[in-house]
Amino acid sequence: MSQSQFNLLGKRRFLPFFVTQSLGAFNDNIFKQSLILAILYKLTIDGDRSIYVNLCALLFILPFFLFSALAGQFGEKYPKDKLIRMIKVLEIGIMVVGAVGFLFDHLSLMLAALFAMGTHSALFGPVKYSILPQHLHENELVGGNGLVEMGTFLAILAGTIGAGIMMSAAHYAPIVSTAMVLVACLGYLASRGIPPAAAASPEMRLNWNIFSESWATLKLGLGQTKAVSRSIVGNSWFWFVGAIYLTQIPAYAKEFLYGDETVVTLILTVFSIGIAAGSMLCERLSGRKVEIGLVPFGSMGLTVFGLLLWWHSGEFPQNVQANNWLAVLGYGQAWWVLFDILGIGVFGGFYIVPLYALIQSRTPEKERSRVIASNNILNALFMVVSAIVSIIFLSVVKLSIPQLFLVVSLMNIAVNTYIFKIVPEFTMRFMIWLLSHSMYRVEHRDLEQIPDEGAALLVCNHVSFVDALLIAGSVRRPIRFVMYYKIFNLPVLNFIFRTAGAIPIAGRSEDLMIYDQAFKRIADYLKDGELVCIFPEGKLTTTGEIDEFKGGMTRVLQETDVPVIPLALQGLWGSFFSRDPDKGVFRRLWSRVTLVAGPAMPGDESEPALVRERVAALRGNVR
Known part of the structure; x- marks a missing residue:
């Protein structure tokens, strides 16, 4: 408290x-x-x-x-x-x-x-x-x-x-x-x-x-x-x-x-x-x-x-x-x-x-x-x-x-x-x-689960184009975000992502070079004791529900064994930056958003399906 x-x-x-x-x-x-x-x-x-x-x-x-x-x-x-x-x-x-x-x-x-x-x-x-x-x-x-x-x-x-x-x-x-x-x-x-x-x-x-x-x-x-x-x-x-x-x-x-x-x-x-x-x-x-x-x-x-x-x-x-x-x-x-x-x-x-x-x-x-x-x-x-x-x-x-x-x-x-x-x-x-003090009212729960020093992999559900910004504004330590390269290249937001040292990633079939470079940078950041955050769904949700977690997380943990901290964003679905088809410019303006953190999970026990369950439990029914 x-x-x-x-x-x-x-x-x-x-x-x-x-x-x-x-x-x-x-x-x-x-x-x-x-x-x-x-x-x-x-x-x-x-x-x-x-x-x-x-x-x-x-x-x-x-x-x-x-x-x-x-x-x-x-x-x-x-x-x-x-x-x-x-x-x-x-x-x-x-x-x-x-x-x-x-x-x-x-x-x-x-x-x-x-x-x-x-x-x-x-x-x-x-x-x-x-x-x-x-x-x-x-x-x-x-x-x-x-x-x-x-x-x-x-x-x-x-x-x-x-x-x-x-x-x-x-x-x-x-x-x-x-x-x-x-x-x-x-x-x-x-x-x-x-x-x-x-x-x-x-x-x-x-x-x-x-x-x-x-x-x-x-x-x-x-x-x-x-x-x-x-x-x-x-x-x-x-x-x-x-x-x-x-x-x-x-x-x-x-x-x-x-x-x-x-x-x-x-x-x-x-x-x-x-x-x-x-x-x-x-x-x-x-x-x-x-x-x-x-x-x-x-x-x-x-x-x-x-x-x-x-x-x-x-x-x-x-x-x-x-x-x-x-x-x-x-x-x-x-x-x-x-x-x-x-x-x-x-x-x-x-x-x-x-x-x-x-x-x-x-x-x-x-x-x-x-x-x-x-x-x-x-x-x-x-x-x-x-x-x-x-x-x-x-x-x-x-x-x-x-x-x-x-x-x-x-x-x-x-x-x-x-x-x-x-x-x-x-x-x-x-x-x-x-952003976090105008369009949204961001609350935090249990963020002390994120270590004050040392490497960790943060894993979160992906609801909107501004998920990374809201997480970065809530956590005391700098975070390196891994994000889909097309979101990384969005006008205005690109300046923020580049300045924060975000890591663009593409699908293996889209651009193999970007794909491989992303995993190399993730490994380097984790070896240097930094926090890295990934969105394992690989894309924004189109329904408000949490999609399947992809296997990229497993590759990260195989190369660098670090603790995994599950995170969940609540309250973003339906806001302007989400993909809710019924969203509006002023709908849910200044809406309440909550970022919740769960206890750390050992890297070698963090299977994608299990981590997804933890994130889903943290999010609960609040989309």
Whole structure:
């Protein structure tokens, strides 16, 4: 029985870490947001205040570029639980320095503390994401990442609201200073409950040359498989886009909504709620597995809502005095702006959570911390570039902030088109996900019968042209499908089948070469420990009943003795892609389809007739 991802919050292997990282994000945001609001509204500053706001973004991100490689080495050489506690002690010291800066209105001291806090976060990042696969099961990874992202952005929300409230007080400095130090101490106390997480490579020799090691770490990350390396690029692009939005929101609220500090808080609150909601929905939409098909969906939403935000940002009614958040909500146009920002947040969650989960799940354990460190280096580079790009477009080209949002939305199309072209698996999984969440409601039963690793032959009844897509969208592991070559060559579906490494097969009398090549590829995939799925009927059913299983299955098992997992599809007969003569385009639209798995059968005992009986029993009377 599947459990909610929220059950992880009741487990010691997750809760103390979750609280620790959430408090860290909360403290980051209290400090950064309070400093930005102080620059915009409180401190006496000569010159353009927006330059100091962008300087804050630059100072916080620069340590990720400088120290992530060192952090990646630390994350593999030392036990992660002890490392987290040491980093939390460092946070306490940094917050003491920042508190002194606020108490004496010393901008340089506050900026130095901001750089140090960026260093703290750079050291924490590789440990934060590499510890999850050590403490979570594979089917908990998406849910755990979703909770982490939710916790991070709800912490940002709480920190944003807290900073806005504290900065609105007449004597804000002692309040902000006390809060920062107190939260840092609570974070350290929470870290003491994190269970042991052994070092992945305790024998590693540290390279203290941050430049050579940064280059080596970056090459390690980008040298992974295309799916992982381009996921790192996509992840970094998300932070480029996110950094531009988050950095410009305070000035946007002031200059285009004519708002005060409470309007900044309102916008960041809506954005954070959107990210949290999108992150939490990922597990439900992905079926508790790493579903990278959500990434193109998230990318489309980021572009659409970014364009809408630009469209809805013009000619906002101006007040003589600055609007507070209640006054802003009195304008209908403000609701459209907030809706657009919420949409950017939700689709940002759809985009980023699967990318993090894919990087964690497809990276070797002994390299995971350094790969995540390489991701952080690239993130930092993209975010530093985002600050420079913002300064150039706003100060040199003289674009408005909404026009900057327009440019970023158009750039998002180009960048993600490149990523999806290089790694067509993203597009393939998106099409599979779209099919299984639009025309059909797919349910699963007993899929834990399919092994998490090792070779197996999946055997299923054949009801429709999209059987393979529905099975692929339901099973966590990649599957190599054997299918009739004429179905393999269908327009549009052929792209998906080729990308998934499907195996076309013809009858011996139709094309002997295709026939023999198919069995050779099946044997190779099974010897490599992969899952192969066949439809032994050899053709789609024309009656809704299960036809005789052909002898090709016997040849496969004679060449490679692997366990056989019987599968059954229920509810597809009569749908648009079946051969039911009475089907219609809209008949049984969004119909309920169930995929059922049975216990494994030894390969040497899997006669076609016996396997057919098992599949028929699993399917029952539901055609």
